[in-house]
Amino acid sequence: MREKEKSNIIFGTRPIIEALQSGKEVDKVLIQKGIRGEVYAELNQMLKQRNIVSQHVPVEKLNRITRKNHQGVVAFISPIIYQNIEDILPGIYEKGETPFLLILDRISDVRNFGAITRTAECANVHAIIVPEKGRAMIGPDAIKTSAGALFKIPVCKTRSLKQCADFLQQSGLKLVACTEKTEDYYFNFDYIGPMAIIMGSEEDGISSELIRKADHLAKIPLGGKIESLNVSVAAGVLMYEAIRQRQLNEI
Numbered sequence: 001m002r003e004k005e006k007s008n009i010i011f012g013t014r015p016i017i018e019a020l021q022s023g024k025e026v027d028k029v030l031i032q033k034g035i036r037g038e039v040y041a042e043l044n045q046m047l048k049q050r051n052i053v054s055q056h057v058p059v060e061k062l063n064r065i066t067r068k069n070h071q072g073v074v075a076f077i078s079p080i081i082y083q084n085i086e087d088i089l090p091g092i093y094e095k096g097e098t099p100f101l102l103i104l105d106r107i108s109d110v111r112n113f114g115a116i117t118r119t120a121e122c123a124n125v126h127a128i129i130v131p132e133k134g135r136a137m138i139g140p141d142a143i144k145t146s147a148g149a150l151f152k153i154p155v156c157k158t159r160s161l162k163q164c165a166d167f168l169q170q171s172g173l174k175l176v177a178c179t180e181k182t183e184d185y186y187f188n189f190d191y192i193g194p195m196a197i198i199m200g201s202e203e204d205g206i207s208s209e210l211i212r213k214a215d216h217l218a219k220i221p222l223g224g225k226i227e228s229l230n231v232s233v234a235a236g237v238l239m240y241e242a243i244r245q246r247q248l249n250e251i
Contacts (some may be wrong), residue, residue: 005227008077008139011062011070013039020046027137029054032062032072043073051159053133059104066097078138085156085164087236088127089171099173099194100125100242105161105210106134106201107231113138113147115232116199121149123239129156129164129196165213177206178238182217189216191242192249199235 014137017039020026029047031040033056047054062070085101092099102125107113113136120128136142143150159165165175175187177198198214200206211217220229229237230231 003174008079009065009074010077011066011068013043013071013073013075016073016075017043017046019075019077020050021050026052027076027078028052029073029075030053030057030062030065032059033057035072040073044245049143051132051157067124076137076139079140079143080138080150080155082157083154084125085127085129085158086167087138088154088156089168092126097126098192098246099171099196100246101127101129101168101173101196102235102239103161103165103175103196103198103210104128104135105198105206106131107199108134108136110136110139110201111145112136112141112202112230112232114142116235117142117146117155117231118149119236119239121146122151123236123243125153125239127154127156129161131156131161131163132157132159134201160212161207162209165196165198165210169213169215175210175213176216176218176222176238177214178218178234179206179211179212180219181205181211183217184217184219186218186220186238187241189218191245195242197238197242199231199238 010016011224016029029052031054062072062074065074089099102120104116117128138150168177173194173196175196175198176188179200198206218238222236
């Protein structure tokens with residue numbers, strides 16, 4: 001691993017347990033397949049209690065991350081503190097502002113994630129919502145690509161995007177899903193009220209359960225031979241349509 005990425009990891013069972021006990025924001029833990037023992041059981045229990053993603057991997061993968069004595073466990077420390085949308089949303093309403101959120105469904109490329117965050121901060125998005133699993137880990141590359149925006153905009157983790165979508169709708173937000181599975185263009189919707197834009201993964205787009213939950217499906221017209229835009233570009237198109245409509249509404 002590159003030196004800047006090494007600075008984002010800790011290894012060894014006890015150091016990771018102590019990091020968790022001290023309140024460090026652990027993004028993900030890799031555990032060697034087949035490893036056993038009381039200390040590992042203690043670690044697993046702590047990971048479950050804190051809803052931290054863990055993955056069992058071959059020892060060769062751990063050895064590629066660090067050549068030091070990792071004891072079968074490597075953890076990635078997040079440079080940001082994740083927040084809960086349930087705590088943030090009431091504060092937006094209390095300020096008299098109209099909620100403008102972004103839901104990223106399994107965006108896995110760190111540079112895409114960083115670029116989207118940069119645009120979201122410039123567009124005055126109140127918060128970004130991501131799933132616990134299947135997402136880009138926030139490290140040096142994501143921070144750099146975001147131009148530091150990841151330190152300025154709240155990023156909220158949720159165990160279930162579907163349940164989060166239910167909460168947002170019950171809180172008065174409309175959900176607009178950016179997908180090619182519709183004939184309705186993105187500029188034909190009202191973005192002025194409380195809303196969240198949903199963007200899907202680079203590989204297979206938005207999950208079917210979120211497509212079904214969305215209040216509107218929005219398509220970006222494409223005139224070339226390539227079938228889709230990069231997800232960070234597509235996210236920017238929708239976010240700035242929302243900005244355009246909101247600014248016109250204030251005139």
